[in-house]
Amino acid sequence: MKPLFLVGYMGCGKSTLGRKLARRLGIPYADTDALVEEREGASVSDVFRYEGEQRFREVEREVLDRVIGEGAVPVVSTGGGLPTWSDNMARMNAAGCTVYLRRSAEQIARRLSPYGRRKRPRLQGLNDEELVAFMERDMAAREPFYAQASLIVDCDLLSDEEVVECILARLKDGL
Ligand SMILES: Nc1ncnc2c1ncn2[C@@H]1O[C@H](COP(=O)(O)OP(=O)(O)O)[C@@H](O)[C@H]1O
Numbered sequence: 659m660k661p662l663f664l665v666g667y668m669g670c671g672k673s674t675l676g677r678k679l680a681r682r683l684g685i686p687y688a689d690t691d692a693l694v695e696e697r698e699g700a701s702v703s704d705v706f707r708y709e710g711e712q713r714f715r716e717v718e719r720e721v722l723d724r725v726i727g728e729g730a731v732p733v734v735s736t737g738g739g740l741p742t743w744s745d746n747m748a749r750m751n752a753a754g755c756t757v758y759l760r761r762s763a764e765q766i767a768r769r770l771s772p773y774g775r776r777k778r779p780r781l782q783g784l785n786d787e788e789l790v791a792f793m794e795r796d797m798a799a800r801e802p803f804y805a806q807a808s809l810i811v812d813c814d815l816l817s818d819e820e821v822v823e824c825i826l827a828r829l830k831d832g833l
């Protein structure tokens with residue numbers, strides 16, 4: 659088995675579902691945001707605020723390379739912007755399988771708590787009316803990167819368990 663990278667827009671459920679999937683598969687779990695935070699000794703928000711997005715993306719790439727280089731076979735939840743920078747998407751597709759968790763902006767907006775919005779720098783400062791429109795535009799710009807995934811799962815009508823089962827079934831078939 660090769661590493662499995664979960665990709666998709668902010669708040670689509672990569673971290674929540676990645677943990678569940680790793681538990682079901684009995685393999686290690688990694689989250690690139692958590693690894694960046696550990697490496698920088700600061701929250702994602704503070705890295706953006708004090709070091710800038712460019713630095714965040716450099717560290718994000720470093721932690722991706724490190725996870726791939728370690729040779730373990732983990733489930734990796736990526737940050738929503740990771741696939742859109744450098745050749746990260748190609749790098750993940752070469753090292754393992756990528757799964758795009760596609761979810762509508764409307765559903766993500768309903769599920770995100772006020773804290774969930776505050777801790778995502780790209781969503782800070784948007785009011786309720788602006789949020790869905792911003793996410794729809796941003797998601798459309800990122801779609802060509804996400805669409806390079808080995809598997810696309812449309813999550814809006816599925817429970818977490820159904821998403822996990824769908825990925826497990828496709829893995830059994832060799833994806
Ligand atoms: N099964 C669920 N039902 C409802 N809301 C959920 C569920 N799973 C996650 N969420 C909400 O969505 C937010 C984003 O989930 P998360 O896994 O952090 O997404 P990502 O890692 O893709 O940004 C969570 O903080 C939580 O508020």
Ligand SMILES: O=C(O)C1=C[C@@H](OP(=O)(O)O)[C@@H](O)[C@H](O)C1
Pocket residue numbers: 666667668669672673691702736737738739740777778779780
């Ligand atoms: O989409 C993005 O550019 C980002 C997504 C976040 O991760 P999640 O997708 O887990 O929210 C985090 O990496 C950072 O706030 C930037």
Ligand SMILES: [Mg+2]
Pocket residue numbers: 672673691735736737
């Ligand atoms: Mg996450």
